[in-house]
Amino acid sequence: MTGLPNSTERKMGLVIDLDTCVGCHACAVACKEWNTGGYGAPLADTDAYGAEPSGTWLNRIHTFEVAPQAGPAQVVHFPKSCLHCEDAPCVTVCPTGASYKRVEDGIVLVNEDTCMGCGLCAWACPYGARELDALAGVMKKCTLCIDRIYNENIPQIDRIPACVRACPTGARHFGDIGDPASAVSRLVAERGGMDLMPEQGTKPVNKYLPPRGRDGWRDGGDAGEVNLAALADPEPGGFLGWLDRALERLG
Amino acid sequence: MHPAPSIVVFTVLSGLGLGMMAWLGLGLGPDGGAYRWLASALALGLTGLGGIASTGHLGRRENAWRAFSQWRSSWLSREACLMLAAMAVFGLHAALWCLGGLRLWPLGLAAAGLALATIHATAMIYAQLRAVPRWSATPTPALFVVSALTGGLLGAAAAAGLTGASAPAGWTALALLLDGAVWVWWQTAAAGATRGAKGSSMETATGLGFMGRVRLLEAPHTGANYLLDEMAFRVARNRAFELRRLGAVLGYLVPLALALLAPVLGGWLLAPALVAHLAGMLALRWLFFAEAEHVQALYYGRR
Numbered sequence: 001m002t003g004l005p006n007s008t009e010r011k012m013g014l015v016i017d018l019d020t021c022v023g024c025h026a027c028a029v030a031c032k033e034w035n036t037g038g039y040g041a042p043l044a045d046t047d048a049y050g051a052e053p054s055g056t057w058l059n060r061i062h063t064f065e066v067a068p069q070a071g072p073a074q075v076v077h078f079p080k081s082c083l084h085c086e087d088a089p090c091v092t093v094c095p096t097g098a099s100y101k102r103v104e105d106g107i108v109l110v111n112e113d114t115c116m117g118c119g120l121c122a123w124a125c126p127y128g129a130r131e132l133d134a135l136a137g138v139m140k141k142c143t144l145c146i147d148r149i150y151n152e153n154i155p156q157i158d159r160i161p162a163c164v165r166a167c168p169t170g171a172r173h174f175g176d177i178g179d180p181a182s183a184v185s186r187l188v189a190e191r192g193g194m195d196l197m198p199e200q201g202t203k204p205v206n207k208y209l210p211p212r213g214r215d216g217w218r219d220g221g222d223a224g225e226v227n228l229a230a231l232a233d234p235e236p237g238g239f240l241g242w243l244d245r246a247l248e249r250l251g
Numbered sequence: 252m253h254p255a256p257s258i259v260v261f262t263v264l265s266g267l268g269l270g271m272m273a274w275l276g277l278g279l280g281p282d283g284g285a286y287r288w289l290a291s292a293l294a295l296g297l298t299g300l301g302g303i304a305s306t307g308h309l310g311r312r313e314n315a316w317r318a319f320s321q322w323r324s325s326w327l328s329r330e331a332c333l334m335l336a337a338m339a340v341f342g343l344h345a346a347l348w349c350l351g352g353l354r355l356w357p358l359g360l361a362a363a364g365l366a367l368a369t370i371h372a373t374a375m376i377y378a379q380l381r382a383v384p385r386w387s388a389t390p391t392p393a394l395f396v397v398s399a400l401t402g403g404l405l406g407a408a409a410a411a412g413l414t415g416a417s418a419p420a421g422w423t424a425l426a427l428l429l430d431g432a433v434w435v436w437w438q439t440a441a442a443g444a445t446r447g448a449k450g451s452s453m454e455t456a457t458g459l460g461f462m463g464r465v466r467l468l469e470a471p472h473t474g475a476n477y478l479l480d481e482m483a484f485r486v487a488r489n490r491a492f493e494l495r496r497l498g499a500v501l502g503y504l505v506p507l508a509l510a511l512l513a514p515v516l517g518g519w520l521l522a523p524a525l526v527a528h529l530a531g532m533l534a535l536r537w538l539f540f541a542e543a544e545h546v547q548a549l550y551y552g553r554r
Contacts, residue, residue: 003324018459028471053474060471062550064453068463075468076459080550089381095328096317114317117310120327122481123252126382126451128547131477137310194458197546199450200381208458 004091008106011178012144013084013205014164015187019212020171023063023077030166031059031081031142039147040112041136056133058082058142059163076211079172081163082129082142083196083204084108090121090130098139106178106205107146112138126200144174177205252383253481254540257307262373263402263532265301265334266395268294269366270403272341276363279407281416282354290410291345297406298338326379330372337365370399384448385543389440393433401430402528405506409525412518420513420521427510427528431503434535446544446553456549467552482545483553491542494534502531 035058036043045055059081067073084101088108091099098115101108110121110130117137122130130141145161148154158165164172175184184207187193193207236244271294280286306315319335321328341362347353374395377386404419404426411418453467454460509524544553 023469054476056477057471062467062471063469064457064459065466065468066459066462066464067466074462076457078457078550080471089379092324093327093376093379095321095325095331096314097321098314098317114314115311116314116317118318118327119308119310119481120376122477123545124380124382126546128478128482128545128550132310132481134477139310196458197451197455199455200546210458211462 004086004088004101005103008086008101008103008178010105010176011084011086011205012105012107012149012175013177013184013207014081014144014161015173015175015177015184015193015207015209016079017171017173017191017209018076018078019209020169021077021079021167022169022171023061023075024168025061026166026168027079027163027172028057028059028061030162032057034145034148034162035140035143038145039143040110041133041138041140043140044133044135046134054134056131056140058131058140074211074214079163080127080129081206082108083127083202083206084142084144086203086205087201089124089126089200089202093120093124095120105144107144108141109143109146110139110141112136115139126197126202127204149174177207252540252543252545253484254537255308257304259533259536259540260307261301261305262395263301263529263536264297264304266370266373266399267402267406267529267532268296268298268301269334269337269369270399270401271406272298272337272366272403273363273400274403274407276341276344276359276361276366278354278356278359279404279419280411282348283352284416285414286411286416287345287349287354289414290407291341291349293406293410294403295338295342295345298334302334302338326372326375330369330376333365333369333372337362337369340365367396370396381449382546383543384444384446384546385441388444388448390433390437394437397430397433398532401426402525402532405510405521405525405528408510408513408518409521412513412521415518418513418518418521420510420518423521423524424507424510427503427507431499431507434503441542446546446549449546451546451549453549453552453554456546467550470551478547479551483548483551484541486538486541491538494538498531498534498538500531501527502535503528505531 032043043056047053059079062078064076064078065073066076084106088101091101096114096116098111099121115138117132119132121139130139133140149159160174164174173184173187175182177184179185188207191209193209195204275290275294306312309315318328318331322332344358344362347355371392374392378391381387405423408418408423453465457465459465505527506524509520513520
């Protein structure tokens with residue numbers, strides 16, 4: 001049944017640090033690499049080397065520019081994948097029972113053997129986290145790498161989602177967000193982890209850590225107004241200033 | 252949203268067929284004559300044709316039968332179950348009526364109830380989607396139910412007109428006026444139901460609103476993808492205006508004029524009225540999908 005469980009034993013999910021992410025797309029590439037060869041149908045590409053390439057990805061990196069009232073804008077790289085919502089609208093709309101949320105760890109999955117590819121779950125998701133595979137005709141989404149995290153055939157260090165394993169800056173964290181003592185929960189508490197589109201009422205499990213404030217310009221500092229004239233005609237102080245003035249007098 | 256032809260055709264044809272089932276089940280029209288054959292065949296045929304069309308956009312049609320399993324949680328599954336039940340009960344009712352000359356009102360009433368419930372379930376598939384304010388922040392169930400009942404009345408009246416029975420042309424005209432009013436009501440609500448209608452914005456989507464105004468600097472990919480094709484469909488403003496005008500003229504004004512002329516010139520006029528209404532409804536239903544905006548496109552900088 002595609003009803004949602006009242007509660008899940010754990011809430012496995014990702015905590016993504018928007019302060020640390022450098023937008024290298026390594027997580028998306030690692031995700032594509034692992035998931036095209038692992039669980040379920042491959043993530044198909046159409047016209048991959050042609051004029052209009054298109055393909056299925058479970059993780060995509062957007063880059064935003066945020067302009068404050070005063071001061072320069074800030075660039076924020078923003079990886080987006082399934083948030084494994086507690087109140088997942090994609091699950092309840094599924095007519096075939098292919099979409100489900102697991103009681104044991106809260107992971108939202110699609111049973112590709114029973115999915116009829118109607119696409120309604122993708123319409124129900126406010127985040128654009130589900131993509132219908134053009135070749136397999138079934139709905140694809142992030143599985144939190146269930147074929148890695150419980151996989152006893154790979155070293156312990158690799159038993160985390162491929163995106164987390166690949167991130168070179170440590171911007172992605174994996175763990176039980178339902179356990180207040182877990183490392184990810186402490187991180188969320190310390191850094192003010194936030195929900196995306198809380199007004200949609202989906203109660204996402206994945207959290208995003210906001211970028212830290214920048215020195216000098218968050219509270220009306222002067223970095224926003226650079227004196228270009230001063231840069232063009234430097235007036236050094238101290239010993240260099242004395243030297244500069246002395247040389248000028250000589251000349 | 253991507254206006255898949257299969258869904259546009261399905262919602263219009265099946266809606267009309269189910270609307271006819273509701274009226275025929277309630278006892279509209281004469282009990283005997285060729286009317287019962289034509290009306291029953293139209294109701295079942297249009298509903299069935301729509302049902303077949305609805306599988307057109309599926310990625311895995313062989314799994315379509317599983318859509319009857321999740322009626323406890325899914326409106327799409329409820330629609331499938333209710334439609335099958337409505338067709339079965341109405342089919343039995345029609346068989347007894349046409350072959351046996353027996354128009355059993357309890358069976359007809361049950362068919363009418365199931366047909367109405369099916370139309371409502373279809374509407375709820377769209378009305379439940381909070382991520383698409385144009386469907387969820389507007390009176391979508393009223394639009395679908397009244398449209399289907401109006402189309403159904405017109406269908407039954409056309410069947411009566413073609414078979415020489417007395418056609419309820421006046422009531423049909425009244426229904427078209429009412430349906431037009433509901434459509435204007437829905438359209439007025441939809442005009443303000445953009446992506447941001449339920450409080451979503453690029454700022455809430457990214458959580459970065461506390462820092463300032465958010466703008467997409469670089470998209471994740473340079474080409475198209477499923478998300479953009481399916482949920483960021485764009486229709487030119489001029490084209491939408493022309494199509495809406497065509498829908499209003501063909502869907503409402505032409506059938507209304509023909510329905511008013513029918514008592515004078517003959518009931519057969521209701522047949523071209525039905526054809527015009529169908530064409531108009533296809534245009535308006537296409538716009539229902541094409542103009543709906545999905546909040547996920549906020550991540551792609553579509554405010």
